[in-house]
Amino acid sequence: MNQLNRDSLIKRNNINIIGEGKQPIVFAHGYGCDQNMWRFVYPAFLSDYKVVLFDHVGAGNSDGSYYNSGKYNDLQAFADDILEICHGLELKDVILVGHSVSAMIALLGVVKDPSIFSKVVMIGPSPCYINKNGYKGGFSEEDIHELLYTLDDNFLGWSAKMAPVIMGNPDRPELGEELTNSFCRTNPEIAKEFAHLTFLSDNRSDLPKLKLPTLIIQTKSDAIAPLEVAEFVHKEIPESQLSIIEATGHCPNLSAPEQTVAEIMKFLKS
């Protein structure tokens, strides 16, 4: 495939580059939202780092026309996008921060081309959400199918989905828009496929291939990626350290941004 030029990449992934520093820190958002997820976290890095924010193709304000189910049927495709971004922006010595599924996307990217990265931060990682012979991911396969069913009903706002249908104007989603929520808009079909990928993926065997210093941030109670999973990830990645922070939920970057920032800073300075 042709390497996209810088401008096309910026458009494709809605890339934002800010900050005074030299060393790049790339934040990869997880399933369910977009780069807005980092809004309480990234400002702390502006003075010392070059902060790179982006949306995965299909999420947020990325250019959805680059999305096709054939290409993005594997987390590796999203990892390759990150590599393209780093190469396209000529980033070196990159700190890669991935939340949720992007922790695994980061893993795949770094394993494929470790030369441009220096450190990895994983927030609420899970290499496999489904319980499999002895491994406890936290969910059964039926649970995941129920989630996909829930997604069918939602996409942030019942009205966002139903209003166009009722008004008979599926081509004009803007009719339903103002009734609904303004962050984390995702194309429902893409989000569903992404959910599929996220929750049915199994990257356990890739963990030991990650040889860079890695920080795992985990809240004390996370229904999506339980503590046992974080411990498993810690055990499998040779140069990793695990920080359990005083917060709950799957998104400490939103619910406990100060602690999250503090942990990352500590890790980077070490």
Added chain:
Amino acid sequence: MDAEKTSNNRIHESPEDLYHEAPCGYISFTGDAVIYNANKTVLKWLQYSREEIIDKLRVHDLLSIGSKIYFDTNFFPLILMQGYVNEVALEIKRKDGSNFPVLINVKKVKVKDTNENCYWASLFDISDRKKYERELLTSKLKAEQDTKTKTEFLNTISHEIRTPLNAILGIGNLLAKTSLDPKQKEFVDILRLSSENLLMLVNNLLDLSKLEANSFKLEEKAFAIRTLVNSLVHSLEIKAREKNIELYTEVDENLPNYIAGDPIKLNQILTNLLGNAIKFTTEGHVKLGIYLLGSSDTRLRLKFRVSDTGTGIPEDKLENIFQEFSQANFKVDLEKDGTGLGLSICKKLLKMHGSEIKVKSEVGRGSEFSFEIDYKKFDQRNSKFQKVHHLKEKMGANFSSTRLLVVEDNPINNLVISEYLKDWKINFDTVEDGQAAIAAVRKKKYDVILMDLHLPFIDGFEASSTIRNIDLEKQPVILALSASNKESIQNRLTRAGIDDFISKPFGPEDLHRILSNYVVSRQRGKANYTHQNTKECVVNKEEVSNDSFDLSGLIKMANNKPEFLKKFVLNTCTGFKTYSQDFKKAIQDNDPSQVSELLHKSTMSVFYIKADRLVKLLNECKCLLENEEEDYKNIKSQAEKTSAEFERIITGLEKFSRKL
């Protein structure tokens, strides 16, 4: 708590009543999602007592598992960022485990004198609404499905119609060349004209449905724009002359000879516009103008203009002419021997180019259609294009010594191809079936064979593989001609030893290009079958058990390097020994998943040596193992067959490697 004052003095409402007896549910929770308050309505729905919930349960505990994941990944992050969430549908779990759907609105509230937030949520039971919603969505889905089915039907039927139509048209053309009396000639002309129109309609329908399904893609290749224009005008000239209309072109002098883009789509757009212009013009002229608007280092922008002195289009109709299937439009155009689809196809093709068509018209004076397209500059340094660029020169020199055999049973196609070949001064013979082709190859030396695949008695595949097994001094290049999709028959092509494929229908350029490619590369000594190689191939085929595997692909890949071939075969052989062990273990463990893993693991190896029968046997084993009620005897016998096949492959490969 004081009773709230209302406008009606007799009615008193306490805030407590308003909260607890409200017709919707309320719950409040902390930042950790612990529920610290709930109204009576919601408690009643959930079948919990107040004590069972407050400070004991988290929101998660009330949600079905799918909703729980959704809550953590989408819903809660959104509240944290946005401060509120409206109208999210979730499934709530009652104490007895049953579910019901609610619509939930949440608001973030700052806890006084702290940094913390708490969250207030209102819940509406939407069980009834949900039923309607499901109903509505099902109907929508069905309607969409129906439309899709109709499109597919249209597609299939159009394809089916095209085949006999081609024959009618071809026979009509042949008939016209015989001696006919004036009456007969008139009949034949009508026959030809009508079938031509019908074919155009069918082709347009197909294009349109392809455009609608987005299955058309823009190609990018170098093409000679002046040549394209000349041949286009040449093909339309007859029609123009019949009507006594002048057809001429004006091409900007500054236009380079070669540009890069999609010539087929451009040809289609211009054919449609020029065809229309000729159709609606009774006297005067039709003119095609191409102008260079501007250029950068890599791109150039061209303007195309088709103008005529025809009937013109009334202003109120200008909007409608681009709509397909509009009844009025359809009727009008059919009278004029058109399909009414051409312009809408042009519009869609131009949209793919990021362009649009503009029209100016005056009734009684004529019309002018114009559009602009951005093309890439043809880069001389790009070798991929260079090949095409220099074809012409190369061909003249090389073709004179080329001997070619055409194998084609359809007299029309035969005739057409013969005309092209005569034009290019190529020596050729024609035969009409596979048997005759084989006989011809035995008798005479050929460099290239054009082989139709659908032949009577012995088809093109069989004829080709037979030819590949004939002991010839030099094997010819075999190029297949077929209307099938190349991907769908690729395996069969490779197996039959066919070098390349020309998709029907093809124009002279297509044939020219592919022929010159092979003639050139052969003369450079690439892609050739030497005598020795071929013989080796035949020997192996005979000595190794016939269908278990086929090494011809490998031999071709090894490209005359026996040491490489030997290494490859030995590696493959070792691989199959391991696979054979894996297979035995899978049978022992009675585990179909091990068989699928084996199938997956061995994909490339079985592909290289074309061990199709083994793959089939393994798949059958897998199916038998998957069926829990399957008789053990059946599994055993199938496993034995498969093991025997493994053995045949392993011994065959060993035998072959010893000879290398």
